[in-house]
Amino acid sequence: MTRSLLVFFVATTTGCTAAQLANTSAGYREVEKTVATVLISDAQEAALGQQIRKELDTGTADRPALKYCTDAQVNGYVEGLIAKLTPHADKDRPSKWAVYVIDDPKTVNAFVTPGAQIYVYTGLLMMSETEAEVVGVLGHELGHVVARHSGRQMVNAFGINAISEVALGKDPGTLAQIAAAIVGNGAMLAHSRSDENEADTFAVKYSAAANYDASGIAGFFEKLIATHGNTPRLLTWISTHPAPADRIASVNQQVMDQGLAGRGELGAERLAPIKQRIAALPAR
Numbered sequence: 001m002t003r004s005l006l007v008f009f010v011a012t013t014t015g016c017t018a019a020q021l022a023n024t025s026a027g028y029r030e031v032e033k034t035v036a037t038v039l040i041s042d043a044q045e046a047a048l049g050q051q052i053r054k055e056l057d058t059g060t061a062d063r064p065a066l067k068y069c070t071d072a073q074v075n076g077y078v079e080g081l082i083a084k085l086t087p088h089a090d091k092d093r094p095s096k097w098a099v100y101v102i103d104d105p106k107t108v109n110a111f112v113t114p115g116a117q118i119y120v121y122t123g124l125l126m127m128s129e130t131e132a133e134v135v136g137v138l139g140h141e142l143g144h145v146v147a148r149h150s151g152r153q154m155v156n157a158f159g160i161n162a163i164s165e166v167a168l169g170k171d172p173g174t175l176a177q178i179a180a181a182i183v184g185n186g187a188m189l190a191h192s193r194s195d196e197n198e199a200d201t202f203a204v205k206y207s208a209a210a211n212y213d214a215s216g217i218a219g220f221f222e223k224l225i226a227t228h229g230n231t232p233r234l235l236t237w238i239s240t241h242p243a244p245a246d247r248i249a250s251v252n253q254q255v256m257d258q259g260l261a262g263r264g265e266l267g268a269e270r271l272a273p274i275k276q277r278i279a280a281l282p283a284r
């Protein structure tokens with residue numbers, strides 16, 4: 001992809017001048033988002049999400065296939081939390097949400113792929129102390145979907161030509177290639193700091209809308225730092241989600257500014273039995 005071609009395309013479809021849009025990195029992010037919105041339909045995102053799921057389920061020598069949690073109570077608990085949040089996210093961008101719980105209590109992680117497919121590791125539930133913390137992380141992942149971060153990243157990573165081919169159905173193989181590349185290099189996990197901050201604002205928004213303590217995601221970060229000190233890079237979620245200290249401050253500021261401090265539920269008593277259940281699942 002050449003940047004000038006991309007800017008030209010968007011400028012002609014939105015009426016903005018290329019100079020206005022490309023002058024700043026924030027402007028360039030908006031260009032990518034607009035291209036993603038124009039070119040990548042929800043159906044195509046869904047198809048890509050399915051393709052990525054196939055890749056994740058297959059695994060490779062370097063990357064074992066995902067193992068899903070089969071405990072109905074644990075799965076139902078996570079699905080219930082998602083169901084509390086998605087009506088609010090749907091007001092920003094209606095999506096066909098799906099959530100998969102991965103049976104891996106040692107990995108503290110959650111991620112979302114194109115097509116609103118959310119993956120949550122049991123290790124994330126084990127690390128959290130309250131339901132509000134889990135909800136904060138889930139709200140953050142929903143925010144990535146609502147703000148079209150994956151589509152924007154795809155335009156950035158693969159170029160407008162490849163994305164156009166997928167959009168026009170010219171080359172069905174391109175979709176599979178993009179899915180393999182996304183899984184292979186972990187592109188779906190690595191977000192920019194701007195994307196992270198934007199997703200955090202959605203975490204606050206959706207947590208509050210679902211009547212949870214809106215600082216849950218900040219509490220989750222604090223827990224990670226307290227538990228793992230200066231080695232947060234060992235934790236996948238943190239290593240792909242930069243600058244936790246800055247983000248704690250930013251989330252807490254938003255909570256204060258919006259008058260949300262001390263409001264909403266924590267729900268620690270509902271998470272506790274689920275954690276006990278995960279701990280008692282057969283060893284894997």
Ligand SMILES: [Zn+2]
Pocket residue numbers: 140141144191195196199241
């Ligand atoms: Zn994120």
